[in-house]
Amino acid sequence: MSDSGSCHGAAPQTVNRKAGHYIALVGPPNAGKSTLFNRLTGLRQKVANFPGVTVEYHVGRVRDESGRDLFVVDLPGIYSMTPRSEDEKVTHDVLVGANLSLGKPDAIILILDSTNLQRHLVLAAPVLALGMPTLVVLNMADDLAARGGSVDPAALAKEIGAPVALISASTGEGVERVTHFLRGTGARPIAPAPKFVFPILQTLPARRRWAGRVGLQAGYTAPAPPEWTRRLDRVFLDAVAGPLIFLIVVLGVFQGIFTGAQPMMDGVEHLINWSGGLLGSYLPEGVFRSLLVEGVWGGVGSVVVFLPQILLLFLFIGILEDSGYLARAAVIADRTMARVGLQGKAFIPLLSAYACAVPAIMATRTIEDKRDRLATVLIAPFMTCSARLPIYTLLIAAFVPNTPLLGQFLGLQAAVLLGLYVLGFIAAVGTALLLRSSVLRHAKTMFVMELPPYRRPSVQTLLLRLMDRAVIFLQRAGTVILLVSVGLWILAHLPYENGKPPAIEQSIAGQIGRAVEPVILPLGFNWKIGIGLITSLAAREVIVGTLGTIYGIENAEKDSPPLIESLRKDLTPGGAYALMIFFAFAMQCFSTVAIVRRELGSWAWPTVQFAYMGFLAYFGALLTNQVWIAFR
């Protein structure tokens, strides 16, 4: 792949670049960049991170005629070449060659929305002025035609001195012209159109006037207004129907995650138990079987069960985002968010935080105001992420009777779970208010949100995004959680005495647990829970696997009772409630700590955050258990 020596002359320098030829895909937000990227690369793509910053980017492979690989890098959307958010800075640095790991791209694909051509052309001026081989893609051709607009790509190409392709990424119409351009990039150096000197336009008004003139020369007729979008907005932003629909959507997402994912989760659990049992029956009795069945299958399996739920949440968020509703939801939420010192744009990361704080914290990058972003990052881990569900579900099933509260609609178990969600939300809001009245005090910030036309989400884009998430989740289960499970199993089996593993209480793990027991005893936790609290520092859901392993080893001789039975014997109801409260508040997630550190660029904030959340968790749990003891 390193044989890119065919480039010479006027072409950009590409020799010896490890990645081979690469093409940067850029454009304003909402121009259909990801849809085109997925069309071009399909499954031959992966998520990567820029070193130093955690701006995720997608890189995909396209093979040219000579069998050489070309790489397309999907960059964050930009409005201008003056970077204002983290996202925009990444794109800017790549385009001007300031990103050392990638180097300057060999060519650029600039994607613009043809239904709003003149405003989008404003971005074309500074990008074309870079003087790199650039293909200008006018997307949404189908939409443009349907609404009676038109443009002459050939005339535009003549005006701007760069090839132009009118396409529709969502239907695939015209995409072959983009592929053709890509192949040209790989096969031979394509010089920028010779002798075309692009004017340097300093000010925005000058660029806008240029864009208007170029649009006219290209015979651009703006399409009729998007009638459907306006009709829908009249309903979705209506004074009465708007908030109602907003609530229905949010509640529907939750309901869907819990009830919709259940059959799939049961299925996965069944599969894991069945395969674990099968594995156990084929292996000879001994240390290896114990490690594999109790350590690996028990530990990793208890986490993999939650894959369907996480994917379902990401599916819902993906549909809401790609359809355009999420932008409206942010506008509706802005007034309420402003009361706690946040802004509407924080609604999107905070909603994703119900799935997982890690992508949520990455999604805060769209918030331009630094203090708004910091506040959102700091409160996001309080939102009840899906990793808390395993321990909540387990404890609720073991300790909360399912007394009906509102007939068939709400049982006590569901009410307790809902209460835990509310608790996390209150902690987040309280923390935001606290931050705003102390370290992050400042004048009101600006909230600007573009409302794109409503669009049908592309199934391919949704599925590819889900696959990303599944891979990331399974990678975590296969690395962090696997290591913790195996490590725990080993610590629970050492030191050997007379050629036999010790009783769990005498093992290294047991000794560690008993060492922390005095600190957590007032919370109602014994040493076994103590081990779980320590292992779950890696990830919350690990505690379920840990308890499974501990009780499994403890009851190895007898027919091991289900985890629920063991817990009932080991915990008081006060301790169980305290444990739920502990998990509602504590920042038991190494990935979150790491992502906060990378996003905010220092250890100071994640350290403060970890200590603050741990403090709330410890004293919240202490209070819960002591109140239970007092009123029992």
Add this chain to the structure above:
Amino acid sequence: MQLSFNKGGGETLAQLRTGDRAYLHRLDLPEEMSQRLMELGFLPGTIVVAAGSAPGGDPRIFRVDGSDIALRRDTASRLYISAQPLSEAELL
């Protein structure tokens, strides 16, 4: 940062009623904020239409240069408007 209120500038976008339109005259905002708004189409001389609002009246939605943009009322009250198009001199 304290924003300076420029008196005598007349009407602002915040006063525009839904369905009304006007020419954007001047952005009285810190450089960074006005730059962001200009990138989204809020350039002096452009026609802005008040297109609606979120439930409760804030933020408001403005139609400018082909797209719908939501702005808080206090931001909109920094964007001064005029009923007539700007003269050549004002545009520069």
